[in-house]
Amino acid sequence: MALTPFALKDAPALIEAVFPAQKVSFEAQKERKANLGQTLTGLGSYWKGRKPLILVRAIVLGSLLPQTGDAEADLAIFEKLMAFDDEGLARRALVQGALKPKDIAARTELNNPWDYFSYTIKNSRFTAEQIESWCCPFDADKEGVTLRWRRDIEERDKLVLYRKALATFASYEEKAALCKRPEEVDQDWLYAPVWPAVNRHYAHLGIEAHSFPELIEQLGILRYGHRPRVGDTFCGGGSIPFESARIGCDVYASDLNPIACMLTWGALNIIGASPERRAEIEQAQREVAEAVDKEITALGIEHDEHGNRAKAYLYCLETRCPETGWMVPMSPSWVISKSRNVIAKLIPDQENERFNIEVVSGVSKEEMQAAEKGTVQDGALVYELDGKVYRTPIKTLRGDYRLPDGTTGNRLRRWEKHDFKPRPDDIFRERLYAIQWIKKETLDKSRQETFFASVTEADLERERKVEQIVADNLTRWQEEGLLPDMEIEPGYNTDQPIRERGWTYWHHLFNARQLLLFSRYFQYSTPEDYVFNAKSLDWNARIANWMNHWEKTNNVFYNQALNTFYNYGIRCFVSHEAGRSFGFANSPLPKVAKYISCHDATALEASSDLWVTDPPYADAVHYHEITEFFIAWLRKHPPKPFDEWTWDSRRALAIKGSGDDFRRGMVDAYRAMAEHMPDNGMQCVMFTHQDTGVWSDMVGIFWAAGLQVVAAWYIATETTSELKKGGYVQGTVILMLRKRPAGERAGFKQRILPAVRAEVKRQIETMMHLNDEVKDKHGEPVFNDSDLQMAGYAAALKVLTAYTTIGGEDVTRFALRPRAKGEVTVVDEIVQQAAEAANSLLVPEGLGAETWARLSGIQRFYLRMMDMETTGASKLDNYQNFAKAFRVQDYARVMADMKANAARLKRVTEFTSRDLTDSTEIGPTWLGHLIIGLQQVLAEVEPQAVIQQLQQNLPDFMEVRPLLIDMLSFMERKAPETTVREAAEVLGARLKNLRALGQ
Structure with a gap:
């Protein structure tokens, strides 16, 4: 059967109805936890905003696959294509090798286990005859007997056992934790059994595919008449265009920031290069490394007189103590290597009123502990001299001040363009205090031996030589574009180096050795060199701190800021080159069209069938500022095609922050995308869910852009890190949108609210029905509570964004008008109503709907999360989302632990009396009184006395007694502690008896 172009033109996409969000969440986090093992981070991990590739694949695939009327079968095919199904998991687990023969034997029943396994005997009391008589071969894990696979067993037989063994695990997470990520497995082998099932399922459409590019192209023809094109106007680190191209889509990528465009180019042309092109790269x-090595070696600046070669130099600031006049080295710790017990010792030099620094290896545990406490402690310079401790605040040393008009400043000298090191009269000077050397005899070996040593006069002479070379060539190198000459423009992040060190040009963030080394690398300027040099800039700067547990420098943007340090390390050629050319993943892309452009999101020139974007909403990472760190180096003579881009951060044009300007910028961007997609095109918008105010803003943006929300999913994409502090949560909301139907449609609050509630109810009940069907067959639901909650929001947005006027006000004008602080709009009210409608349907299993309807937000939160914890839920983002949904003011008060992946509620026994006063959120509630009552029962207070206290403290006791009984019955089943469940049973029985006795 031949394909019929546009046969799916008006067909709803699978992602509008079904999406395995829980499984995608787990796989996304698994990819995140791979850290530098992620496919694209080899190009530079400084761009933290990359969305997981597995998530991008799921979104694009879900947007192209059609609904067939059988949601369960559609979901099954989708999971096969994502390698989430049982066969895919078995193949992924087999490649991982996580299940050993003894593990498989222990989990499976086999008629003849010795068809699969053999064994070896070493110093065992068992004979071969005894071992082969065992019906359970996992008994072979006994002393002296080792179980292993038979040498002649075939792969298909192993897969049979892997499938059986994995079936014994309770959850998808347990199974997938044993597996390689799908992208780490040979794709032809992984998907070999999938294509026949896909072709059968879509036979009525004429699909005959044997690879992702074939499937994607055929789906594109059926929908759009051509291979589908995916666009991203906020391409960032390039994950969206890269993964879209990898599965077979044409891609269009753009970004205002040239560093984002460069990383996207690298993803498509370096990571995605053919094997032949990879070899050339x-x-x-x-060749570049050999040329630079030759120059550095000829200068004689990295070898000592014994032929040892430097791997790292360690520097610290030095300042004059205002009390003693001594020059004091500054460092928060004098530990150089934790693994080898190496420290730096300060030895007073009375004659010169300064400290000598001696590097000592193999010191005692006590000496290590003493060295942990450096001369910078709690924001002060602290040191001991002649038995007296001196302490001076750093802000005093800097001379920090604040003028009456609010202006702040300090006495630090502002460095000038020709500076690259402190001057002798600067407040903060700099000092080389230790060197890590590679032993001469191991230089050519794969495993080199290193040692740390004190600084000698010969070392200082080499240091002076480097400084002289830089001083003689700095201006010329800057003119030639080998070193930066760009000033640091003040800003949220860029104020920090100016304020804390007096640095005013970007080259001030690099010391003389680094400037010399980079000037040699920047003689070579292919596009690939630009990508690799930018990566190494992130690991070799004055603001790269020394990690004494790993014996190397950290990357500058480990937390997306321009942090200054009192001590730092630098990489010499050997360690620098290891970071620059450490290797990169290779995942050859199919032959698809790839276009990258550097422009504002509103300046579109090309159309796409599907726009997938991750906009910078409320983003605490100021990429438009911090990437100037790289732009300063790369802007002078960029190679083709980079020379077509504007090498400036263009801060004024960046969409950032929140508020009125942000909304206007976003409306312009999404209107441009809507105008550059076909009528049956779709958009996917990813953003961090924070509160209903965020949703209200997004409604206005999509309204004004002419878009209508058709689905929403919640994905836990992140792992814990410093980036999650403040406004960050762990998850991402996936919003799917289509063009709003043409024509005017007026709505009024009184009519919209019932429609919203009805759509929320329909959406959630549909999803819960599918949950029940899948759970009956496979033991696990498709959707969790967060998915259902997001679906409630999406349903409200679907209704809302279909209107062109609300209460007589044009929605575009509404979206763009300035908002008064604290203003509650009609949209805010409707979105909140949607949240409440969704939450009212999410009654915890075992709790009465009437009870649920009468509970306050904090009570709903505690009981809902208690129910979720019984399923093993422990991710902080779940608690955050439900706290916001239930409008809990301070959910932390009822939390025992708030770790990102190990969060949990306080147990009944963990609440203190302070937690349960009338001044707390939970204290005066019915649940608060029950917790006190249960604690009293556990303290062996007579239950009757507890009942009497409840009667005294609850004026409406008789009316709410059925609710109290229902909550106690729920806690009897759900509380994690046996003693609490027993106490809830006792107290509940007494309350029931009161009813039975008519009291």
């Missing part, structure tokens, strides 16, 4: 890397 590697060869070019080696």
Whole structure:
């Protein structure tokens, strides 16, 4: 059967109805936890905003696959294509090798286990005859007997056992934790059994595919008449265009920031290079390294007189104590290596009123502990001299001040363009205090031996030589574009180096050795060199701190800020080159069209069938500022095609922050995308869910852009890190949108609210029905509570964004008008109503609907999360989302632990009397009184006395007694502690008896 172009033109996409959000969440986090093992981070991990590739694949695939009328079968095919199904998991687990023969034997029943396994015997009391008589071969895990696979067993037989063993695990998470990520497995082998099932399922459409590019192209023809094109106007680190191209889509990527465009280019042309092109890139890397190595070696600045070669130099600031006049080295810790017990010792030099620094290896545990406490402690310079401790606040040393008009400043000298090191009269000077050397005899070995040593006069002479070379060539190198000459523009992040060190040009963030080394690398300027040099800039700067547990420098943007340090390390050629050319993943892309452009999101020139974007909403990472760190180096002579881009951060044009300007910028961007997609096109918008105010803003943006929300999913994409502090949560909301139907449609609050509630109810009940069907067959639901909650929001947005006027006000004008602080709009009210409608349907299992309807937000939160914890839920984002949904003011008060992946509520026994006073949120509630009552029962207070206290404290006791009984019955089943469940049973029985006795 031949394909019929546009046969799916008006067909709803699968993602509008079904999406395995829980499984995608787990796989996304699994990819995140791979850290530098992620496919694109080899190009530079400084861009933290990359969305997981597995998430991008799921979104694009779900947007192209059609609904067939059988949601369960559609979901099954989708999971096969994502390698989430049982066969995919078995293949992924087999490649991982996580299940050993003894593990498989222990989990499976086999008629003849010795068809699969053999064994070895070493110093065992068992004979071969005894071992082969065992019906349970996992008994072979006994002393002296080791179970292993038979040498002649075939792969298909192993897969049979892997499938059986994985079936014994309770959850998808347990199974997938044993597996390789789908992208780590050979794709032809992984998907070999999938294509026949896909072709059968879509036979009525004429699909005959044997690879992702074939499937994607055929789906594109059926929908759009051509291979689908995916666009991203906020391409950032390039994950969306890269993964879209990898599965077979044409891609259009753009970003205002040239660093984002460069990383996207690298993803598509370096990571996605053919094997032949990859070999050429590697060869070019080696040639550059050899040329730079030759120059550095000839200068004689990294070898000592014994032939040892430097791997790292360690520097610290030094300042004059205002009390003693001594020059004091500054460092928060004098530990150099934790693994080898190496420290730096300060030895007073009375004659010169300064400290000598001696590097000592193999010191005692006590000496290590003493060295942990450096001369910078709690924001002060602290040191001991002649038995007296001196302490001076750093802000005093800097001379910090604040003028009456609010202006702040300090006495630090502002460095000038020709500076690259402190001057002798600067407040903060700099000092080389230790060197890590590679032993001469191991330089050519794969495993080199290193040692740390004190600084000698010969070392200082080499240091002076480097400084002289830089001083003689700095201006010329800057003119030639080998070193930056760009000023640091003040800003949220960029104020920090100016304020804390007096640095005013970007080259001030690099010391003389680094400037010399980078000037040699920047002689080579292919596009690949630009990508690799930018990566190494992140690991080799004055603001890269020394990690004494790993014996190397950290990357500058480990937390997306321009942090200054009192001590730092630098990488010499050997360690620098290891970071620059450490290797990169290779995942050849199919032959698809790839276009990258550097422009504002509103300046579109090309159309796409599907726009997938991750906009910078409320983003605490100021990429438009911090990437100037790289732009300063790369802007002078960019190679083709980079020379077509504007090498400036263009801060004024960046969409950032929140508020009125942000909304206007977003409306312009999404209107441009809507105008550059076909009528049956779709958009996916990813953003961090924070509160209903966020949703209200997004409604206005999509309204004004002419878009209508058709689905929403919640994905836990992140792992814990410093980036999650403040406004960050762990998850991402996936919003799917289509063009709003043409024509005017007026709505009024009184009519919209019932429609919203009805749509929320329909959406959630549909999803819960599918949950029940899948759970009956496979033991696990498709959707969790967060998915259902997001679906409630989406249903409200679907209704709302269909209107063109609300209460007589044009929605575009509404979206763009300035908002008064604290203003509650009609949209805010409707979105909140949607949240409440969704939450009212999410009654915890075992709790009465009437009870649920009467509970306050904090009570709903506690009981809902208690129910979720019984399923093993422990992710902080769940608690955050439900606290916001239930409008809990301070959910932390009822939390025992708030770790990102190990969060939990306080147990009944963990509440203190302070937690349960009338001044707390939970204290005066019915649940608060029950917790006190249960604590009293556990303290062996007579139950009758507890009942009497409840009667005294609850004026409406008789009316709410059925609710109290229902909550106690729920806690009897759900509380994690046996003693609490027993106490709830006792107290509940007494309350029931009161009813029975008519009291």
